[in-house]
Amino acid sequence: MSQNDAxxxxxxxxxxxxxxxxxxLIISVAxxxxxxxxxxVDLRQRWEDLxxxxxxxxxxxxxDFWYYSDADVIxxxxxxxxxxxVIAAASWATEVEKLRSESVHxxxxxxxxxxxxxxxxxxRIGVGEAYVVFGPEVVRxxxxxxxxxxxxxxxTTAMPTSPDPTWVxxxxxxxxxxxxxxxxxVVALIDLLSAEMVRLxxxxxxxxxxxxxxxxxxxxxxxxxxxxxxxxxxxxxxxxAILLSCRVRxxxxxxxxxxxxxxxxxxxxxxxxxxxxxxxSRVRAKRRYPELKRPVH
Numbered sequence: 303m304s305q306n307d308a309x310x311x312x313x314x315x316x317x318x319x320x321x322x323x324x325x326x327l328i329i330s331v332a333x334x335x336x337x338x339x340x341x342x343v344d345l346r347q348r349w350e351d352l353x354x355x356x357x358x359x360x361x362x363x364x365x366d367f368w369y370y371s372d373a374d375v376i377x378x379x380x381x382x383x384x385x386x387x388v389i390a391a392a393s394w395a396t397e398v399e400k401l402r403s404e405s406v407h408x409x410x411x412x413x414x415x416x417x418x419x420x421x422x423x424x425x426r427i428g429v430g431e432a433y434v435v436f437g438p439e440v441v442r443x444x445x446x447x448x449x450x451x452x453x454x455x456x457x458t459t460a461m462p463t464s465p466d467p468t469w470v471x472x473x474x475x476x477x478x479x480x481x482x483x484x485x486x487x488v489v490a491l492i493d494l495l496s497a498e499m500v501r502l503x504x505x506x507x508x509x510x511x512x513x514x515x516x517x518x519x520x521x522x523x524x525x526x527x528x529x530x531x532x533x534x535x536x537x538x539x540x541x542x543a544i545l546l547s548c549r550v551r552x553x554x555x556x557x558x559x560x561x562x563x564x565x566x567x568x569x570x571x572x573x574x575x576x577x578x579x580x581x582x583s584r585v586r587a588k589r590r591y592p593e594l595k596r597p598v599h
Contacts, residue, residue, distance in 0.1 A: 342427055345418060345435045352414055356440070358407040362476055363446040363455075364465045370443060385469050394472035401475040408450045408477050415447065416484045419491035423534045425542055429549060432491065433498040441495040442505055444513075451488040452479035483536070490533040493526040494546060497553035503560030507567035510556045514576035523554040555579060558587050569593045 357373035361381040368378050384404070388397045418435060421427050433441065440447075449455050455470060465473075479485075500510050517523035527547045534543035555578040561567055574594045577587050587594055 338427065338431075341421075342431045342435065345421075345427070345432075349414065349435055352410055355407040355410045358404070359411050359450050360443065360446055362404055362408065362473060363449050365469070366465060367443075367446075370439070385466070388472045389466055389468045394468060397472065398475055401472060404476050405478065412450050412452075412477070412484065412488060415451070415488045415491060419487040419533065420537075422491060422494065423487070423537050423539060423542065423546070425539060429494050429498050429546070433495050433502075436495065438499055438504045441492065441499050442509065444492050444496055447492045448489055450477055451485045452477040452481065453485055453489060486529055487533050490526075490530045490550075493553070494530060494550050497550045500553045500556055500560055503557075503563035507556070507561040507564040508569065508573065510560060511569075511573040511576040514554055514556050515573070517554045518576070523551065526550050526553075558590075561587070561591075567591065 353372055354377075357371040358377060358381065360367055360371040361373055361378060365381055365385050371378070373381075384400060387400070388394045391397050394401075418427075418432055422429060422432050445456050455474075496513065499505060500514070503510070517526065527550055530550045531543040531547045534540070534546055556576055557578045561569075561577070569591050571594055574587070577594075
């Protein structure tokens, strides 16, 4: 065999080996994607199994939010009777046993959020996939998730709540408030999901814009980014911590494309500064939505 023939054979063998390696890589990637998809489908199914607990959690957070709860009439009446009993009692302290018995619903929901958060921060699934698991109807009730995690009650301009003050005090006995890492993970996850909702424009424009203004006020966005970085860093995913921190920042301003998805946005001039600071977008926004302009006196 001549030297040229040997070179040709060697080149051919190298090409065959490269093709086999490429084929193996393609199969490996396809298998990984299939495995990841199966994992997301399983997560979605497990969340569907917890829908009853989530519906009850919403009612316990604020019984007036029954409109957002999938609970049936019997469950709504049960929680309503519990609320009436607590409010009518001489002191809600006598009702603590009843209140603590409701913790099982809230804990199931929070533990599930924490498990999905762990999968996100470890990189097993992406933020978009986690968003698919829960859906916009859950992400929109961010305040309910934070309350369930034990971080206290917050009433926001985007989603105002005003339950009976007696119930507010008594219901604080329901969530568990002593699991700091779990709380941080759940809050970090819901902030990431809120940012994904902004990116998709997946709810009413005024809600997205009001939420953006809240993040701008009192360094709320900075705290959210710090919390997300800490959650990923605890798992030694330092690069992912930076990437997710950048992603959660998206909720601090709303792109015009997300506003445009709302067929009938409720807007006012105060919401203008929540639009993503791009000169071209802001000019187009004022032209398209005159209600964003302040009246000239």
